[in-house]
Amino acid sequence: MDGRSGLLPRESFQVPLNFIEQMQPVLDAPEEDVWFDAVARLAGTWGFDRVLLAILPRPGMRLEDAFVRTNYASSWRQTYIDEGFAYIDPTVSHCASRSAPLLWSPGLFSTKPQKSMYEEAQAHGLRAGVTLPIHGPHQEAGMLCFVSDANPTEGFTNQVNHSLPDLALLRDLVLDTSQRHLSAHAQALIPKLTPRERECLKWTALGKSTWEISHILGCSEAVVNFHMKNIRAKFGVNSRRAAAVIATQLGLIDPG
Numbered sequence: 001m002d003g004r005s006g007l008l009p010r011e012s013f014q015v016p017l018n019f020i021e022q023m024q025p026v027l028d029a030p031e032e033d034v035w036f037d038a039v040a041r042l043a044g045t046w047g048f049d050r051v052l053l054a055i056l057p058r059p060g061m062r063l064e065d066a067f068v069r070t071n072y073a074s075s076w077r078q079t080y081i082d083e084g085f086a087y088i089d090p091t092v093s094h095c096a097s098r099s100a101p102l103l104w105s106p107g108l109f110s111t112k113p114q115k116s117m118y119e120e121a122q123a124h125g126l127r128a129g130v131t132l133p134i135h136g137p138h139q140e141a142g143m144l145c146f147v148s149d150a151n152p153t154e155g156f157t158n159q160v161n162h163s164l165p166d167l168a169l170l171r172d173l174v175l176d177t178s179q180r181h182l183s184a185h186a187q188a189l190i191p192k193l194t195p196r197e198r199e200c201l202k203w204t205a206l207g208k209s210t211w212e213i214s215h216i217l218g219c220s221e222a223v224v225n226f227h228m229k230n231i232r233a234k235f236g237v238n239s240r241r242a243a244a245v246i247a248t249q250l251g252l253i254d255p256g
Contacts, residue, residue, distance in 0.1 A: 019169060022045075022166075023042070023169075023173055025038035026042065026170070026174070027177065032069075035177065039051060039053070039174055043146050046159075046163040048147060048163075049147070049148060050070075050071055050072055050145075050146075050147035051070060052069075052072055052143070052145040052147070053067075053144050053174060054066045054067070054068045054070075054142045054143055055136075055140050056141045057138075058138075058186060061189070064086075065189050067182055076120070076124035079120060085117050088114055089114075094133065095141070099133050100133070101164060103160060104129040104130065126149070127152060128148050128149075129146060129147035130146050131143050131145045132144045132168060132171045134171065140175065140182065144167075144174060146163075191234035191247075193247075194227075197234075199217060200213055200240075201231060201240075201243060201244050202253045204241065205244040210224050231243050235247070
């Protein structure tokens with residue numbers, strides 16, 4: 001069985017009459033923990049005992065900085081992070097460029113590293129699942145995964161086919177109701193720059209060289225390079241130009 005996307009014909013997507021009532025706990029949740037618990041409980045009523053939500057609030061963010069909420073086993077999450085599985089996970093690469101749901105299957109994990117990752121996941125109760133990509137109106141990107149410890153058989157595929165309309169609607173609702181949580185997460189990740197670092201970045205954005213910046217600021221080139229090294233580390237990038245672009249996007253500097 002191969003991984004498949006676009007599982008359902010158009011006529012199967014019908015909004016259940018009690019949809020709003022089902023989703024009300026997600027809409028009403030006052031706090032982040034309560035909100036995600038409501039999502040997980042709702043997924044449980046459709047036969048999925050594990051849920052993962054991962055969203056990058058803005059373009060250019062590292063995968064490691066994603067907003068992640070899940071009821072996966074903590075041991076699996078730590079292994080996933082330590083081994084850098086996000087960079088080989090086929091569900092992640094699918095969601096980066098596709099919008100259709102992706103049904104998990106053994107055939108989806110085709111390379112040796114992916115097979116090893118899938119075997120490890122199975123040991124933590126993650127055997128079968130469906131991943132719904134997230135592409136938000138403010139350039140958010142991510143995924144919502146619904147997972148079961150059941151074997152990925154035809155019966156599981158039928159279960160997904162039956163539940164997918166609800167899952168897709170829940171995905172959209174989760175994105176809408178996540179905005180305040182994403183905002184707080186993104187703000188916490190914004191690098192804290194010193195006034196001199198802001199000046200260095202501003203002049204970098206205007207195309208000035210290290211020598212020119214040193215004369216503008218009245219300091220040595222070594223001092224400018226010291227600030228630039230710290231700036232690159234704070235933004236997690238390899239070039240000052242990349243840092244300047246990100247800083248401009250975040251409103252940290254105004255190159256004018």
